[in-house]
Amino acid sequence: xxxxxxxxxxxxxxxxxxxxxxxxxxxxxxxxxxxxxxxxxxxxxxxxxxxxxxxxxxxxxxxxxxxxxxxxxxxxxxxxxxxxxxxxxxxxxxxxxxxxxxxxxxxxxxxxxxxxxxxxxxxxxxxxxxxxxxxxxxxxxxxxxxxxxxxxxxxxxxxxxxxxxxxxxxxxxxxxxxxxxxxxxxxxxxxxxxxxxxxxxxxxxxxxxxxxxxxxxxxxxxxxxxxxxxxxxxxxxxxxxxxxxxxxxxxxxxx
Ligand code: BG6
Numbered sequence: 001x002x003x004x005x006x007x008x009x010x011x012x013x014x015x016x017x018x019x020x021x022x023x024x025x026x027x028x029x030x031x032x033x034x035x036x037x038x039x040x041x042x043x044x045x046x047x048x049x050x051x052x053x054x055x056x057x058x059x060x061x062x063x064x065x066x067x068x069x070x071x072x073x074x075x076x077x078x079x080x081x082x083x084x085x086x087x088x089x090x091x092x093x094x095x096x097x098x099x100x101x102x103x104x105x106x107x108x109x110x111x112x113x114x115x116x117x118x119x120x121x122x123x124x125x126x127x128x129x130x131x132x133x134x135x136x137x138x139x140x141x142x143x144x145x146x147x148x149x150x151x152x153x154x155x156x157x158x159x160x161x162x163x164x165x166x167x168x169x170x171x172x173x174x175x176x177x178x179x180x181x182x183x184x185x186x187x188x189x190x191x192x193x194x195x196x197x198x199x200x201x202x203x204x205x206x207x208x209x210x211x212x213x214x215x216x217x218x219x220x221x222x223x224x225x226x227x228x229x230x231x232x233x234x235x236x237x238x239x240x241x242x243x244x245x246x247x248x249x250x251x252x253x254x255x
Contacts, residue, residue, distance in 0.1 A: 009245065016241075016248045020233040024240040031246030032067075032221035038244055039221065043070030046219045046242045047077075050153060053215050054112065056081045058150045061089035061205060062108060063186055064101035065155035067219050072104045075111040084114030087145045089152060090187050090204035091123035117142045123187060123202035124166065130201060139203065146204050152213045156220035157184040158228045172198060183228035185218065186210065192227060194234035211236060219243070226250035 009027055017025040026045050030038035050071070054060055058081075062068060086109040088101030097103055102118045109116035119142050121133055133139055157165075159181035163173050179197035181189040187200040188207060196207065210216070216236060220229050221244030230251055233241055 012245060012248050012252070015252055016243075019252060020230070020241065021237055022233050022241060023238050025248075026240070026242045027245055027248045028221070028242075029245050031223060032244050033223060033246065039067070039070045040074065042067065042219060042221050042242060042244055043072070043074030044076075045074070046071045046153065046217060047074030049217055049240065049242065050075065050108075050112075050151070051077055051079060053151050053217075054079075054081065054084050057083045057085075059085045059087060059145060059148060060108070061087050061146055061149035061152040061154075061213070062101060062105055063089050063154040064099050064104055065157065066099055067155040067221070068101075068104050068153070069099050069107075071153065071219060072107040072111065075108060079112050081112070082114075084109070084112045085117065085145065086112070086114060087117040087142065087149065088119045088204070089146055089149070089154065091119060091121040091125070091202035117145055119146075119204065121203045123200050125202065127201060130203065133203065143203060147209050149205075149213055151215040151217070152205070152210065153217045153219065154186055156218050156225060156228050156232050158182065158225060159184050159189045162189075166200065183231035185232050190231045190235075192231050194231050207235075216240065217242060221247050223247060223250045226254065230255050 013025050013027045028041040028045050032039040086105040088105050105116040162184035180191045181197045182192050183190045189198040191197050216239040219242040223246045226247045
């Protein structure tokens with residue numbers, strides 16, 4: 001049974017990679033929405049990739065979220081690599097400290113025996129406040145690091161869920177619905193074709209930077225994130241996707 005199901009996952013993985021046309025797809029068995037151990041497996045699978053791709057002196061950009069928190073916990077191997085620097089890719093969000101990009105950066109750094117940067121900027125700033133912040137030397141330094149990361153590991157969210165979590169204003173929520181936003185990643189909202197329909201004004205990585213980063217890993221699972229994942233994979237063909245069986249089969253069957 002075990003061998004049979006492992007073969008099944010391998011096949012799902014291949015089919016999904018073909019369908020999305022991206023460089024690598026990893027699928028863990030199960031559904032993160034139904035079983036917390038699946039989230040932890042998703043984290044471990046992503047952690048393995050980070051351990052492989054982050055060589056000495058690598059700068060790694062990361063985002064926040066519950067999935068990325070599981071990725072941090074998934075790093076358990078002792079690494080011989082040195083000088084790995086972890087940096088939050090975008091400004092912070094929400095009130096929960098465990099899932100803030102800053103917290104996750106610190107956690108990953110400690111597990112990789114590396115260093116980390118903190119980005120002290122909320123992602124709900126007004127334009128004016130942001131312009132002033134950008135003049136700050138420390139912020140300027142961190143942004144420079146963000147713009148030159150070698151590896152980016154990011155969570156993918158549903159547009160509606162992320163709009164709610166960010167407590168976006170009513171007119172923006174309406175705009176998202178009218179423009180059929182399905183997906184959110186690093187502050188951008190996308191429709192199913194992967195076109196930007198809205199952007200959270202914040203400090204950090206932008207879409208051009210995203211395109212330039214040599215190694216990119218998107219991580220998300222659960223049936224209800226299928227469409228969100230699909231939209232993101234149309235942005236960059238060289239990206240790696242780590243997902244679960246539930247999202248993978250949903251993408252294969254429904255889209
Ligand atoms: C956020 C990221 O922290 O996590 C978002 O900034 C992402 O870009 C989201 O969409 C995903 O969250 P979760 O909790 O579903 O992993």
